[in-house]
Amino acid sequence: MLSKKVSSSHSVPFWRDVRVLRVMGQVVFLVIIAAGILWLLNNLQVNLRACGLRISFNFLRNTAGFPISEGLRYNPTDVHGYAFWVGIVNTIRISLIGIALTTIIGTVVGIARLSSNWLVKKLAGLYVEVVRNIPLLVQLFFWYFAVMLTALPMVKNSIRLPGSIYLTRRGVYLPWITLAESFGTWAWYIIGGLVVAIAVYVFRRIQLKRAERPGFPIIWAGTILILILGAGWFLTPGNPLALTIPVLKRFNFEGGLWLSTSFTSLLIGLSVYTGAFIAEIVRAGILAISRGQTEAARAVGLKKAHVLRLVVLPQALRVIIPPLASQYLNLTKNSSLAILIGYYDLMNVGTTIFNQTGRAVEMIMLIMASYLTMSLLTSLLMNYYNRRMKLVER
Amino acid sequence: MDENQLAGYADKNQLPPPSERIPAIRWLKQNLFSSWFNAILTIVSTALIMTIVFGLLRWALEARWEVIPANLKLLLVGTYPVEHLWRVWAVVYLVAFLLGFSSGAHGGLMRRVSTTAALVSVVLAVLPFPWGTRGWLLGIAVAAAAGFGLGYLGKGIRWCKRLEIASWILSFPISLIFLNGVGGILPVIKGRTMWGFMLNLIGAVVGIGLSFPVGVLLALGRRSRLPAIRLVCTAYIEIIRGVPLISLLFMASIMLQLLLPASVRPDLLIRAMLTITAFSAAYMAENVRGGLQAIPQGQYEAAYAVGLNRALTTILIILPQALRIVIPAIVGQFIALFMDTTLFGFIAILELLNITRSIMGNLEWRGTIFELYVFIGIVFWILCYSMSYVSRRIEKTLGVGER
Amino acid sequence: MTNDEGIIIYRDVHKWYGDFHVLRGITFTMQKGEVVVICGPSGSGKSTCIRTINRLEEHQRGQIIVDGIELTNDLRNIEAIRREVGIVFQQFNLFPHLTALQNVSLAPFWVLKMRKSKAEEAAMKLLERVGIPEQAQKYPAQLSGGQQQRVAIARALAMTPKIMLFDEPTSALDPEMIKEVLDVMRNLARSGMTMIVITHEMGFAREVADRIIFFDYGQLVEENTPEEFFHNPKHERTKLFLSQILDY
Secondary structure: OOOOOOOOOOOOOHHHEHHHHHHHHHHHHHHHHHHHHHHHHHHHHHHHHHHOOOOOOHHHHOEOOOOOOOOOOOOOOOEHHHHHHHHHHHHHHHHHHHHHHHHHHHHHHHHHOOOOOHHHHHHHHHHHHHHHOOOHHHHHHHHHHHHHHHHOOOOOOOEEEOOOEEEEOOEEEEOEEEEOOOHHHHHHHHHHHHHHHHHHHHHHHHHHHHHOOOOOHHHHHHHHHHHHHHHHHHHOOOOOEEEEOOEEOOOOEEOOEEEEHHHHHHHHHHHHHHHHHHHHHHHHHHHHOOHHHHHHHHHHOOOHHHHHHHHHHHHHHHHHHHHHHHHHHHHHHHHHHHHHOOOOOHHHHHHHHHHHHOOHHHHHHHHHHHHHHHHHHHHHHHHHHHHHHHHHHO | OHHHHHHHHHHHOOOOOOOOOOOHHHHHHHHOOOOHHHHHHHHHHHHHHHHHHHHHHHHHHHOOOOHHHHHHHHHHHOOOOHHHHHHHHHHHHHHHHHHHHHHHHHOOHHHHHHHHHHHHHHHHHHOOOOHHHHHHHHHHHHHHHHHHHHHHHOOOOHHHHHHHHHHHHHHHHHHHHHHHOEOOOEOOOOOOOOOEHHHHHHHHHHHHHHHHHHHHHHHHHHOOOOHHHHHHHHHHHHHHHHOOHHHHHHHHHHOHHHHOOOOOOOOHHHHHHHHHHHHHHHHHHHHHHHHHHOOOHHHHHHHHHOOOOHHHHHHHHHHHHHHHHHHHHHHHHHHHHHHHHHHHHHHOOOEHHHHHHHHHOOHHHOOOHHHHHHHHHHHHHHHHHHHHHHHHHHHHHHOOOOO | OOHHHOOEEEEEEEEEEOOEEEEEEEEEEEOOOOEEEEEOOOOOOHHHHHHHHOOOOOOOEEEEEEOOEEOOOEHHHHHHHHHHEEEEOOOOOOOOOOOHHHHHHHHHHHOOOOOHHHHHHHHHHHHHHOOOHHHOOOOHHHOOHHHHHHHHHHHHHOOOOOEEEEEOOOOOOOHHHHHHHHHHHHHHHHOOOEEEEEOOOHHHHHHHOOEEEEEEOOEEEEEEOHHHHHHOOOOHHHHHHHHHHHOO
């Protein structure tokens, strides 16, 4: 936008030249900001020197010495850096599982809010209004202190739900799938099946494109994959996957999957809370698809499945996905409340390391950088998605 | 004459919409049993509601609710000394008076809000509180009524409106100083990190009040033509929005004093307020930016064309329109901030949620954990739900989305 | 210094939007009290051209001199010229949060530092001049399109400009409201105001204009008296354009 050739013949005094003023304004602004930051950094240095500290990340190589009860395999003899990594993985773990669960809750409730059944509609509305207007931390404390630690029975008298799920004050025990010895053999079928399925998908797509006809190549590929996996299951000697069921031994359950009290209450709390917001997004998305468009597409003669895939879904997704992504990010950030109910996420491990080492600045930098990375990755992904959506639109 | 005839013609041909009265059975059939699937859904959800309602009822009847009245003072104002409680009431009266004044002067939504507040105080006064408390509660209604009368009288007067705005703005610092005390005049109350629910309210009000100007500046900066300003503002907004509040509180509790010279040592509550302001400003900026984006380019051009410079254009033309659009979003943010103040407990501030722990730790009240959490939930729910209700009404009256 | 040459001097003005060459060397001169109508197909650069006169758009090459002040990056010149040049937009662009009276009195109060009572008095006179004094306390949303555009004209006049620019002032109006706006403009022209008007109202152009300028593809194709322009256009492109808009 800068001029290709300066048009003015006589000179303008610089204090009135708009372009000079623009540059000057920015310079002054930056100088003030920089001065402020320098002042803070200088204070930091003075204060740290007074405590005899210097900023350094070497402490990450020292032995951590504190236990972390869940997540990756970890020993108190491992170093701080690794302990922090365990925390990061735990944050990612609770976030991913929470996202899956909250999406299910949100979708079901969102659809229920538009149900033709009056009772279901009101019930879903009640859920949304109750959950949204109570602080998340109150809900987490409720699940953790009141439900998990007070209302649930001891291990001996655990509540048994259908499907061998046990609820106790020590956490939740569920049946889980483990890999058996013969899994190695079956794995070859998985790899082979995937290769064949992809080949079929590509082949069918090209075929359809050449014939200029519509179709769903993914269904073909999926069917073939399932067939190969099924055949492999029967041809492999012994079951490749085994189900382990929690069994009550003398003091505790053995086998199966154990979810700690902290993890369970955090998972429930985050999913129930975020689910209310997602329900509103899903509802708005469904409403955004005007009935007219569905009808128009149907009038053109598309089948119902085609209408859904080609007309309704892409438009609904365009309305739903951006706010959904920000809710997922909110859930991830909110998982930092874990520290108040004893789940070892990155915030919790980070503060524990700070308490042991006194490294305030370094730990805060690490914690913030971890969350910022997750936010940045999400927004990059969203930018990519938005750009693609715009291309589709044009 | 012509026009009157035309109007009469239009009136004559206008029919009221057909009123539909659906018999109960048809309503049931349409809304609950329209298909087999729906019938099953109805039965399942009825069973669910029954279970929940009966479970809740049985629990609620057996619950030890006496824990709430016995600790009510502790929950609401924490360790605020009893002999100074009149200051808290005075602040409540001030707000009630101003609410009444505004409702007298404007009517509409404001009037409904203040009437509701006055009614609630009267209803509360009927409840079996100690007689002294009942008297104080009735005073709320009296203060609101007095404000209403004055506001009604001063309705048309020009300076009355200015006075109203000025007193609303001034009421915040005055209330805070009044609660805290000033050296020499009002004794300063010690231990202001232990004021229970009052801290949640103060935190939210201070947070939103201080973050508003900062957020507006950040939003304008993010839309600046000057890349350096834009970059710095965007970076600030995105960094704050990218990290959880609790990590900022952690920073305030352990790192803020490292960043300040040794002579400046703000206490815990001030640090918490600063943090929540810095946090809220980033979100405020995004809300305001949404409003700014809704203002068409033509408004800027028209303002420049009549000779207004950039600053005047922003202050006189752009901001008044943009801020009006984002009022509902700001109310939403206030609600979120209010709920976020429960995180103050993380840095050892005894707000409502954290102060309950001291009650739970008391042997006398062991096992009242459900009662306390349900109480906190209800308090927050009532306040947040009514605020979001009011905000939805504002949205309707403003006609957001129609220009 | 250049006052005697003309109130607006446009010398070989160029402007680009990115790679798009909107103004390709425009040159013309206007005298005080003249009324010039600019016409041409949409996208021909006519709107951009008049918006460079009060620097809502920056030109990149050439020279624009308005009332002896050259438009450069000099902040003071830009402010001075905006005070001397009023503009009326196609979409009115009234300030929706202010009443009609406030719309008109805002700039005199804040920019010319007039006393509030005086500014409002002057604004009221202007609203009388455009024929809607009774709408003074209404907000733009309560006014019809024609009334809004008349308020917009009053708002521009409130700064007592020497030049008035009209950017398709009637294009967004319903047919029955066009006349009321054109009447106001006609009276303004008779009072001796220097005016540049972009319009497709050829009847108005024939009646009021001293000169008509035809734009196409960012170039000034033809400059002529109304008589000659309609009956004896010099240029083929002008003929084509006239045949397209005159016999629909």
